[in-house]
Amino acid sequence: MYQNPILYADYSDPDVIRVGEDYYMVASSFAYLPGVPLLHSRDLVHWEIINYCVRSLPFKKYDRPSHGSGTWAPSIRVHEGIFYVFIPLPDEGIFVATSTDPYGEFKLHCLHEVKGWIDPCPFWDEDGRAYMVFAYANSRCGIKHRLDLVEIDPQCTKVLSEPITIFDGEQLGPTTEGPKLYQYQGYYYILMPSGGVATGWQSVLRSKSVKGPYEYRIVMHQGNTDVNGPHQGGWVTAVDGKHWFLHFQDVHELGRITHLQPMCFNNGWPFIGTEQNGDGIGEPVREWRLPKVGEPEYQIATSDDFAGERLGLQWQWQANPKDFFYSVKGHKGLRLSCLSNETRDNLLWYAPNALTQIPQHQAFSMTAKVRLQGHKKGDMAAIGMIGHKYAYLGMEKTESGQALNLYTGTVTEKNFEGKAVETLSVSLPYEGDTVTLRLEVYYSKMYRFAWSADGIRYNFLGESQPLTRASWTGAKLCLWSANKLNCLSEGYGEYEFIHIEDRSNGEAGV
Structure with a gap:
């Protein structure tokens, strides 16, 4: 069994993928650099830091502290052997870090110079075309409830179309952000948090077309648990076919800590957590069976005697x-x-x-x-x-x-x-x-x-x-x-x- 939270640490806005039997997670780090930590696990519960996707930011303003700015919620995907990490800088644009080796150097380039676009996620469709779904930063452009989609080139170097709105949550899902786009059993799914960091819930959009129209459903909320605002994360399917959802909980003083939820499908819709109060919506679990036993129980380094030739990754x-x-x-x-x-x-x-x-x-x-x-x-x-x-x-x-x-x-x-x-x-x-x-x-x-x-x-x-x-x-x-x-x-x-x-x-x- 494992217990939540799996990490009592501020790895906020997590996203996760599996490559073979290895799991990789990224998180936002704002103006703390190197930025966008890359973590590795073999069981989704025990993690180690192996790299950073951003060594420094190519703007003079980040030579000084720029609190609350910098690298916001990233996403990670692997396509044709290349790791792509999409990173929003809310004041400068959408950036992409790429590497063929998660332990090696990531190269950073600008996909699109723009202010106010955040939380991007790429998707490569079966016909070879590529897309990016993203949200907007209310503090930068006055929008906080809309998800848009653009076509991008498959190498993720430029935007090829004007944005189209695929979800307007002004009434259904205020403060909708952090979208992650997937395809599974004939449907396109967008997992997204709604309602705000501290008190919101996890929503899902579903469509037969990447451009919509999308149906909307709430699939996890706090319910009768003490896990406030359970949302914003990533869905990953294990080797054995079981589904998992990694997300954060805002505990304020120590930031947004990481939880792992079991996930399944019911009538074509994701269901996250467990049913605890009869409302048909999942609630976060306190403990659950380990996704895989017998794997290394990695830990994130904290103490340091500075014996190496460079600083530790912590x-x-x-x-x-x-x-x-x-x-x-x-x-x-x-x-x-x-x-x-x-x-x-x-x-x-x-x-x-x-x-x-x-x-x-x-x-x-x-x-x-x-x-x-x-x-x-x-x-x-x-x-x-x-x-x-x-x-x-x-x-x-x-x-x-x-x-x-x-x-x-x-x-x-x-x-x-x-x-x-x-x-x-x-x-x-x-x-x-x-x-x-x-x-x-x-x-x-x-x-x-x-x-x-x-x-x-x-x-x-x-x-x-x-x-x-x-x-x-x-x-x-x-x-x-x-x-x-x-x-x-x-x-x-x-x-x-x-x-x-x-x-x-x-x-x-x-």
Whole structure:
């Protein structure tokens, strides 16, 4: 048996395919880069990160944080031996990443330059023609309830037709988005979420023609379960012919976590989950039989001793990656340069060189051994949590020596470069250049910092902080080195290790 959620982590807007006996999943990552993580599984339950489909975005605005922008809900397909990942950038257009090897390099190109098109999904029909179904971003073009279809060339390099509307859900399915197009037993099916991220439901369109007309049906909703807004995901058929549906649930502070539902067909319509309240619509399952037993129980890496020649796949920057942000070669641990910010005050919300990680548990601790090699006053090496209310604790070089400084921040403008204010909440003089810092996240959706001079005895510093989401993502763990006075410096923070411990079976405590 497996239990939902299969991933208590913010891999939002998932899509999934099977190639042979291997499953591949992609998810949105917005302005965190490298972007569009590619995950692999052999049983649909246990996953590992194997790659990213986007190394960086080819626009100067992504050299700085552009919160809530970037790579939105992607889709993944394989056609004639090529992996195609369709990626919407709501401000720039529809992009496609391609590779013949899911572990290799993906090449990114623009399919169509346009603002407001989102959630694209390709489809190759039996007659050799190719199509793309997509939705619209209300924040960009004022539309949020319509699905359109365009013909594209089979190599996915250009759009060949004007969009035609195949579903207008202004009354039936407000906030319809995330369409995925399939063909099965003589019907074209479009699986789509409706009703909004937090409170919506899963719908299906069905037609004998790819261009419609389509019939509409709701096939999964919350019902009497505690899984709110169960929708937006992908349908995959296993080797044994059984159908599965992978989708998210919005848990707000930690983002959109991943569930796996059994799926079957009833009178030509998909049925997802199980019937629990007699209304004829499926509800999410809490547990179910494993799709396949005896397969590797992959896990997504969290802890890191930075022993390799490059960063682990669990890490993403808050903007386009730059080589001068860090180094892991020729020394012990990870070195993050104490950079200044060229355009703004040096706040965490504005920092392209903030190194982030998606939390993988509901309650956990992160411990880091940190050494500050400060060259100028204001040099700092810190750990923290990014959200619309955020905090970080670091060792900082001051006029009188080293100090452990706890900063708290509040985001006042949440999208694009945005705006934030920060306050130095606590400052504690500290002797030496090395400290072990800890951040503990509790079931209460609060977190707190602690420090230790010897790595054994810990002391709390400051008050508990509220866990909050970031722009279109859950809260993010981060490592950050910077010069807080915005001076050019050759200083750096050295992180010997990061150890993350799952505390989901009991409250974290010092």
